[in-house]
Amino acid sequence: MTPIDQGVAIGAEARRFVRSYHNGSLCTLSKKLEGYPFASVSPFVLDAAGNPVILISNLAEHTKNIDADPRVSLLVYPCADDAQAVGRVTLTGRAARLPDKNGFGERYLRYLPQAQDYFAAHDFYFYRIQVENIRYIGGFGKIHWVRPEHYAPPPTAALLEAEAGILAHMNADHRDNMRDYCRHLCACDAVDVEMVGIDYDGFDLRADGKLLRLDFPEPITGPQEARTALVAMARQCREAQGQETI
The missing domain is CATH 2.30.110.10 (Electron Transport, Fmn-binding Protein; Chain A)
Structure with a gap:
């Protein structure tokens, strides 16, 4: 390096x-x-x-x-x-x-x-x-x-412009995924959960009133990369849940 x-x-x-x-x-x-x-x-x-x-x-x-x-x-x-x-x-x-x-x-x-x-x-x-x-x-x-x-992160104008829409979509349709993020990636069982921000490095959830930070494995610069990363994390959580039930 x-x-x-x-x-x-x-x-x-x-x-x-x-x-x-x-x-x-x-x-x-x-x-x-x-x-x-x-x-x-x-x-x-x-x-x-x-x-x-x-x-x-x-x-x-x-x-x-x-x-x-x-x-x-x-x-x-x-x-x-x-x-x-x-x-x-x-x-x-x-x-x-x-x-x-x-x-x-x-x-x-x-x-x-x-x-x-x-x-x-x-x-x-x-x-x-x-x-x-x-x-x-x-x-x-x-x-x-x-x-x-x-x-400083690189400019992420596309992600910044899409942030409000990403948050609205996740909070309307994917709260179960976010509860899984809390459970399997943060060792936190949360009932009331919402996404409050997303950026180049990761995203932030409010879980039962407490802010939790989750980093992406790789940085993102736009909404499509954000979707791919969030879907991959949800899949990771499902796999972890399946291993727990074996």
Whole structure:
């Protein structure tokens, strides 16, 4: 594997890690305490290019900090008893307010419906963090700086355009398949399940109120590839179920 191929592989691993979580620690440069970093908790949802989008109030301290200096970092990590023993990713870049509040709202609220009241408030706005540097720690001895072009997925305009239709179809006609995904691929027996997003690397389900991330064996770029991948996963689950009944 060439150094470029290795960089792309590590970048994809870091990106898939970030896709699995929707809460992070946001660090801005304090306006009130000049020169000091200021950390806060921030939910986020990734856009099609892998950039985190956050919903924040213009009254919040971190928003005032961003408006004064857009340089930020976002630490993404799972809650664990031993936080240093698990993977984590730090994304650094510049945050900028999105001009259209409704442009990203539908996708954001699919992932974080509890933010509906904030979304409706007049003083909350979306800010996108344009990723410039990535620090990926995948575990002991697995530590990398990742280049942004290796972290970002390729353009997937066709998939992005088809996403709403794919979700509607899966949620209307294939909830049994999604329950099988939960059971056989995530070891989770779920009753109430829906697909909330699909992207280059995989898709997200809400299963009995909990978000689950499932990665595709191979990336997809359009709706036909998505269909093929989802059908193959359903077949895999049926085969697993047949083996269990033998």
